[in-house]
Amino acid sequence: xxxxxxxxxxxxxxxxxxxxxxxxxxxxxxxxxxxxxxxxxxxxxxxxxxxxxxxxxxxxxxxxxxxxxxxxxxxxxxxxxxxxxxxxxxxxxxxxxxxxxxxxxxxxxxxxxxxxxxxxxxxxxxxxxxxxxxxxxxxxxxxxxxxxxxxxxxxxxxxxxxxxxxxxxxxxxxxxxxxxxxxxxxxxxxxxxxxxxxxxxxxxxxxxxxxxxxxxxxxxxxxxxxxxxxxxxxxxxxxxxxxxxxxxxxxxxxxxxxxxxxxxxxxxxxxxxxxxxxxxxxxxxxxxxxxxxxxxxxxxxxxxxxxxxxxxxxxxxxxxxxxxxxxxxxxxxxxxxxxxxxxxxxxxxxxxxxxxxxxxxxxxxxxxxxxxxxxxxxxxxxxxxxxxxxxxxxxxxxxxxxxxxxxxxxxxxxxxxxxxxxxxxxxxxxxxxxxxxxxxxxxxxxxxxxxxxx
Ligand SMILES: Nc1ncnc2c1ncn2[C@@H]1O[C@H](COP(=O)(O)OP(=O)(O)OP(=O)(O)O)[C@@H](O)[C@H]1O
Numbered sequence: 001x002x003x004x005x006x007x008x009x010x011x012x013x014x015x016x017x018x019x020x021x022x023x024x025x026x027x028x029x030x031x032x033x034x035x036x037x038x039x040x041x042x043x044x045x046x047x048x049x050x051x052x053x054x055x056x057x058x059x060x061x062x063x064x065x066x067x068x069x070x071x072x073x074x075x076x077x078x079x080x081x082x083x084x085x086x087x088x089x090x091x092x093x094x095x096x097x098x099x100x101x102x103x104x105x106x107x108x109x110x111x112x113x114x115x116x117x118x119x120x121x122x123x124x125x126x127x128x129x130x131x132x133x134x135x136x137x138x139x140x141x142x143x144x145x146x147x148x149x150x151x152x153x154x155x156x157x158x159x160x161x162x163x164x165x166x167x168x169x170x171x172x173x174x175x176x177x178x179x180x181x182x183x184x185x186x187x188x189x190x191x192x193x194x195x196x197x198x199x200x201x202x203x204x205x206x207x208x209x210x211x212x213x214x215x216x217x218x219x220x221x222x223x224x225x226x227x228x229x230x231x232x233x234x235x236x237x238x239x240x241x242x243x244x245x246x247x248x249x250x251x252x253x254x255x256x257x258x259x260x261x262x263x264x265x266x267x268x269x270x271x272x273x274x275x276x277x278x279x280x281x282x283x284x285x286x287x288x289x290x291x292x293x294x295x296x297x298x299x300x301x302x303x304x305x306x307x308x309x310x311x312x313x314x315x316x317x318x319x320x321x322x323x324x325x326x327x328x329x330x331x332x333x334x335x336x337x338x339x340x341x342x343x344x345x346x347x348x349x350x351x352x353x354x355x356x357x358x359x360x361x362x363x364x365x366x367x368x369x370x371x372x373x374x375x376x377x378x379x380x381x382x383x384x385x386x387x388x389x390x391x392x393x394x395x396x397x398x399x400x401x402x403x404x405x406x407x408x409x410x411x412x413x414x415x416x417x418x419x420x421x422x423x424x425x426x427x428x429x430x431x432x433x434x435x436x437x438x439x440x441x442x443x444x445x446x447x448x449x450x451x452x453x454x
Contacts, residue, residue: 004124005029005046009036009070010054010086015109019052022113023120036070043077049127050120052107055087055094068101075102080130082123086111144205151193155338156331160323164191171318172198177270179255179315180293182322185372188293189253191322196249201289204248209241212257219262221278224269230279242275242286250288255315256296256307263308270314290315325367325374329453332362335371339378340390347382357392357429364424364454365397392428417452420445 004027008019016032024030033042036057051074055067071083085098088109095106104123107116154165171178172195180188189208196206214222221230225240241250252258258266269275270290274283292315301307325332336354344352354362367373381394419438427433435445448454 002027002121002124004050004120004128005031005048006050006052006120006124007031007033007039007042007046007048008052009033009039010052011035011057012054015054015086022116026117027120027124036066039070040073040077043074043081047078048081049124049131050082050084050104052084052086052120053103055085055098068098071098071101071103080127080134082127084119084123141203144203147205151197152190154187154190154194155335156328157334158328158331160328161331164320164322165194167318167320168194169198171195171320173200175289176317177290177292177315178318178320179298180291180320180322181298182293182295183324183368183370184295185370186322186324187371188295188322189251191320192249192251192253192291192293195291196251196289199249199289201248205245206249206251207241207245208251208253210253212254216259216262220265223266224275224277226278227280230277234279237277240275240277242269242288243284245288246286248288250290252290252292252315254294255292256294256298256301260306260308263311267308267311267314270311292316325370326365327453329363332367332374333359335374336362336378339375340382343379343382349382352382352385352388352390354390355392358390358395360424361392361395361397361428364421366421368398413452416448417454420448420452420454 006023006027006029008016008023008030009032010016010019011034013034016034020030020032031042031046031048033039036054039051053067053070053074057066067085067087071085074081074083082104083102084105084107085095085103086107086109087094098106104126105119107119154161168191178192178195180191182188192208193206196202209223220226221234221238221240223240223242225238225243226234227237228234252266269286272283273287274285276283298307298312298316302309302312325335333354336359340352340354344350362374362377369376377395377397380396381390385394387394420434423434423437424431426437431445432442435442438445440448
């Protein structure tokens, strides 16, 4: 017996009985109604794959209007249900009218059993496919909203961060391309997520691609998709990131790592707003909002011939620079407190605190790994400490070395900062000793720390 539920509505009892007998041999569930007024309450209780609906209920009136009326009612209540109209009159106009209103098909009385069964089967199939499409669409919607709800909060209250967030709010509502720059771990991806969340595309996907992690051979297939057989491993058709992000936002992270010879392919897709899957010759239009991020100096890469100037112009309509954590003053402690609560809860160590000396240490450190490094430092301290109050020694921070903290282009102010930092690192929590090492008084050191916004 085939899967399928059918509601037959006809005021002619003998028609109802004949159809019931014919169809109940073939399909799982058949219900009959002789009074169409019961249709709405019946449909409230049950979803049918098919309604076989009489066109003319009032004897002597063959306008078909009552059938059309009930057809509309059914479509409104159950848009996925197929409706096949039954009429004794071969009126083509009526049939066309019913089809235009949303009927799936038309059957004439007296009917031919084989033909009627074929019509019913295909109408049921259509309704079941529509149901599947609706449920897939719903699943897609749920998936998108659950993906988008994984958004993390942006913590911080420094004027530097506020400036960034103001810019984010301004550009989010537009469709302009945005380039986000900043050191590793400053929160560039988080800013991209925030732009998407505040944009008109927020119900669609934010699709991220790490341009530094895609192998050159798979670049085109990853971004533009491929058709079955395009290359040895292409066993099925597959959409690329551009297509998946259609109507949403495409986030190209580490754009500065994209090899030069692939940049023109990306540029072409962005300019033409269409892509062609690998192995296909059909172009597909795509509607995406583009956000790129990098920790590299793109104008310098252009100067060195490593990044296309036309691509840079295309991606940086709006430029957002995310400042490093060391320049965000108060944010260090605000974020430290946030991560303390987060990991305190995770490792079941509630009400942890950071003492003054440890706060000083966190404030003075230059955080080359930015917020990511701060988060790891706090997590580690929470795991390893046995006390309620975390002390300076609980934070294992890398000694300030390497090119990031001492670039060749230090100016006088930066050199001063650097020297003060090193002295403070050497004498954690002991301002007097640090001042002595620097050959200045304690008060002068305080004044300098304040003036240099350290
Ligand atoms: N303002 C913030 N509030 C809370 N968490 C933050 C904030 N900024 C960054 N983070 C967290 O720090 C980590 C690093 O952030 P993110 O990945 O966005 O940085 P990024 O600049 O994109 O890094 P990379 O350049 O290495 O890709 C993430 O776990 C992120 O959730």
